[in-house]
Amino acid sequence: MxxxxxxxxxxxxxxxxxxxxxxxxxxxxxxxxxxxxxNGELSSVIEIEARIPQKNDLFSNGKMDSYDSLENRKLLLFIIDFNDFMCLSCLDSFLDFYYCLPSDFQKHLSWGILVFNISEKEGNNNISARIVEKKLRGFVAANNIKFPILIDKFHVFNGLAEEGTVVMVFDWNRKMVKRYVFPLNKGQIEEIFKFLTE
Amino acid sequence: MEKRKGLLAVSIVMVSLFLQTQFLFGKELSKIFLEEVLSVGSMDDDALFQWVGVVTDLKNYIYVTDAMDYSLKKFDTKGNLLKKTGRKGQGPGEFLAPRLLDSSDQLLYVTDQYIPGIHVFDRDLEFRHRIPLIRLVGDLKVISDKQIAVVTLAYGQIGKIFFYDDKGKVIREFDYSTKKSSLLMDSISFDIDFHGNIYLAYNFQDKIEKFDAEGRKLWSQELLRIGRVKRKKISSIVVPFKIVYKDVVLDTSGKLFVLGGNLSKNPSRDVYVLSQKGEHLTTFTLPETSHCIYIDSQDYLYSRANDGVTLKKYRMKAVNK
Structure with a gap:
């Protein structure tokens, strides 16, 4: 049977x-x-700066702290469009903004995701990802970027950066997430700094 | 006896050089094959991140501008990085976006995409001085330590090649386009030979031209037969958006090599070879897309690979009909 x-x-x-x-x-x-x-990783990690976890880190010892400890926390997530690397002035607004950030947000309270779009015509995604990784390495070193940047090999975040490089503000106090597209205008910069410093 | 042997050796070398020249650059040239002889910058090293301009000297050292890390770099004949200079900024020896590069016997001349003027370095990459120009530089050709030919990007100044002295004073102007064209239509890449003849490849028109040293047009050539280039409106201005020809260089025998742009059969890879009289001799295709081509004093061709992470050097092997 x-x-x-x-x-x-x-x-x-x-x-x-x-x-x-x-x-x-x-x-x-x-x-x-x-x-x-x-245990899988979605993206490869470029180690920008090795350091010991700090007491006030959002995540410590690789585990998320309790909800209470997340209060009064703010985070920045930069989604960087690789196309902007081809026109260096396109990233000027991002760099100017970055250099004005409070030092915590220049280091461990910011994360970056580098998104890129490779058409089938351009061939091997693996080679493209390696080229992207190398250019990112050059960009990070030349501009003294201190926060970690992941390369979005599986194009998870592409939809969020269709208009170019963006910054997302996560504010736990206000229970708010906001997204701003670079270049930022004066009003947007003031608004973000208000969120970060209040 | 020793003298006779020496003479014989010299004669053999001369004859073989003559034959090679005839073989390589004969009028009946039908095909050019590229043989890679050097690759500078790999995926794993930090030699090049996004190279833009390249030039070599008589000792075969290679000098490259790198826009990603705001630098000027010097490589030896094996592609090892010897020295690097520059950082982000607008001070002496600093760059916002280093771009074009050319050399005289002693000095290197570097332009910046966002800063008017030309940075001058010696061959050890020590900053010497800056030639003050009011306008941004679109293309550059160093004629000697005392004379530089420049095409500017300033609106109203397009259609002219300016010849400057080493202090930035205009020595003469050459009008290659007298009629008033719309924005960017007269933007060019150019090269100048030892006799002062000027060769132009229009970036947004299907037009390659030669002028003599007195400014008389000798010929004009259309290779692609594409008619009028399409334009589109960006904000309030209408601009062409497809590049017809990207770059033009001369080899040592005076042949003209023109890199095609988006409208070529193999976009940014096809190189058209023209004779001194403007005859189209052959077309060959680069293995990868490139933004520019460069030919050194020994007729090696340099072009881009891996999206600017790698610089390739090729020997050009010609086959006659």
Missing amino acids: RKYWFKVEGLMFKERPFCYLKFRHFIMIVVLGCFLLT
Whole structure:
């Protein structure tokens, strides 16, 4: 009976190869998802500055602190568009803003995500990611950037930077997330600094 | 006996050089193949991040501007980084976006995309002085330590090549376009030969031209037959957005090498080779897209690879019909 069931199943898949493929893909996606949820990394990390975790870090020892300790916390997330590297003045607004930030926000209270878009025509995504990584290394060193920047190899954040480089402000006091597109105007800069310093 | 042997060796060398020259640059040139001889900058090192300008000297040292880390770099013949100078800023020897590079016998001349004027360095990359120009530089050709030819990007000044002395004083002006064209349409790349002949490749028109030292037009050539270049409105201004020709350089025999832009069959990779009389001799294709080409005093060709992370040096092998 059991043998027969397998035979039927085999026939089913043989006659409907698409279903079989879909089934295989489903299993692969589940396995991959489990792996990513447990210990997989979404992006490669460029270590900008090695340092010992500080007492007032948002995350310490690799674990999230309790909700209470997150109060009065603010964070900046820069989503940097790789296309802006091709026109260095496009990143001037970002750099000017960065250099004016309070020192905590120049280091551990800011994160960066570098997004890039490579068309199929341009070929191997792996090589492209390595080129992006190298250019980022040059940019970080030449401009003395202190916060960590991840390269978004799997294009998770591309949609957030369709208009170019952006900064997102996370303010736990106000329970607020805001997004600003570079170049920032005077009013936007004042608003962000108000959020950060209040 | 020793003298005769020496003479024989010299004769053999001379004959082989003559034959090679004939072979390489004969009029019946039909194909050029590229053989890579050097690659500077890999994915893993920190030699180059986004190179822009390149020039070599008689000792085959390679000098490169790198826009990503605001620097001017010197490499040896094997591609090892010997020295690097520059940082972000607007002071002496500092850059906001280092770009074009050319050299005289003793000095290197570097332009910045956002700062008018030309930085002058010696071959050890020590900053010497700055030639004060009022306008941003679009293209540059160093004729001698005392004379530099410049195309500016200033509106109203396009259509002219300015010849400056080493103090930044205009010696003469050459009008290559007398009619008033719309914005960017007359922007060019150019080169000048030993006789003072000027070769132009228009960036946004299908036009390559040669003028003699007196400013008389000798010929004009259209290679792509594309008609009028499309333009689009950005904010309130209408500008062309597809580059026809990106760069033009001469080799030692006077042949003209023109790098095609977006409208070529292989965009930013096709190089058109023209004779002194403007005849199209052949076209060859670079392995990767490039923003510029450079040919040194030994006719090696330099171009971009890996999106500006790598500089490639090629030997050009010509095949005659």
